[in-house]
Amino acid sequence: SYELTQPPSVSVSPGQTARITCSGDALPKKYAYWYQRKSGQAPVLVIYEDTKRPSGIPERFSGSSSGTMATLTISGAQVEDEADYYCYSTDSSGNLVVFGGGTKLTVL
């Protein structure tokens, strides 16, 4: 079955740039999406279709994709950005959705 692979954790100091990667064989042909999940809250979409940012999401959040890897970048990470981040995409058929395992971002 198709899998998306994320690092379990990323840690940065406030103001630094955090990069969270997501790798999958179908990513050259399928979009990546990114959710932010804070404890006890519903997931919030922060990036869609590889690079697009929904309205209301701070400009410090950006996305990119190259080959089999998509990347979520948080430029100048803030303490309030501490959360679990999940990428998701579809398999090559486009019929099945897959989530990455999630990355815990620590900002301290």
Add this chain to the structure above:
Amino acid sequence: QVQLVQSGAEVKKPGASVKVSCKASGYTFSSHYMHWVRQAPGQGLEWMGVINPSGGSTSYAQKFQGRVTMTRDTSTSTVYMELSSLRSEDTAVYYCARVGTSYWGQGTLVTVSS
């Protein structure tokens, strides 16, 4: 405003089935696919499947094939997810969601315990 309101928590015994509902409002129900995602304690998000409310067609994750059934009632703008042959590993919070947006239900805790 878009709202997805799920049914309440359930406690089931191993081998039983559970049916979770998700009532949608604030948008045209038949125009957007509805997904079901679960999160077990200490684990990540896991996609279970999707239903097209317009025609009722479904796609399920391979892991749940044969155990999950997703249905909808267009008269009440409600989708349902039924999971059968429950085991302890199915203890999780189950969400309905318009994946690709920030519209998620509040979650339904399903506890499987003897």
